[in-house]
Amino acid sequence: METKRYCFSCDLKDDSKLISEYKEYHAAGNTWPEITKSIKDAGIVDMQIYVTGNRMFMIMEVDETFSFERKADMDANNSKVQEWETLMWNYQQALPWAKEGEKWIALDTIFKL
Numbered sequence: 001m002e003t004k005r006y007c008f009s010c011d012l013k014d015d016s017k018l019i020s021e022y023k024e025y026h027a028a029g030n031t032w033p034e035i036t037k038s039i040k041d042a043g044i045v046d047m048q049i050y051v052t053g054n055r056m057f058m059i060m061e062v063d064e065t066f067s068f069e070r071k072a073d074m075d076a077n078n079s080k081v082q083e084w085e086t087l088m089w090n091y092q093q094a095l096p097w098a099k100e101g102e103k104w105i106a107l108d109t110i111f112k113l
Helices: 016-026 033-041 068-076 079-088
Strands: 004-012 044-052 055-062
Touching: 004 016, 016 044, 016 079, 033 044, 033 068, 033 079, 068 079
Parallel strands: none
Antiparallel strands: 004 055, 044 055
16 A cells, blocks of 8 residues: 655644643543544544644655545534534644644655655
């Protein structure tokens, strides 16, 4: 199976209490099962989120069935995903250069060994 890797960045609100709460939602076993199922059903075979201060980085490994359009359609039709996204906006904030409504911004590769 061929896979692709995508990397994204997003900010958390710069508040230590909110950052701690956000981390707790993402701790092993705490993410809602409907959310992890929706991720896998979209063709995302691995996802990792890293944080430094209030800046986050997400790395996604996707299979050949994945497309951003398909994932967006699936999410729009999933009330639990919509509930999760609304909840996460309490903690997340767009990067300063994000377009209106954008949250996770794709990183550009500038070096590869």
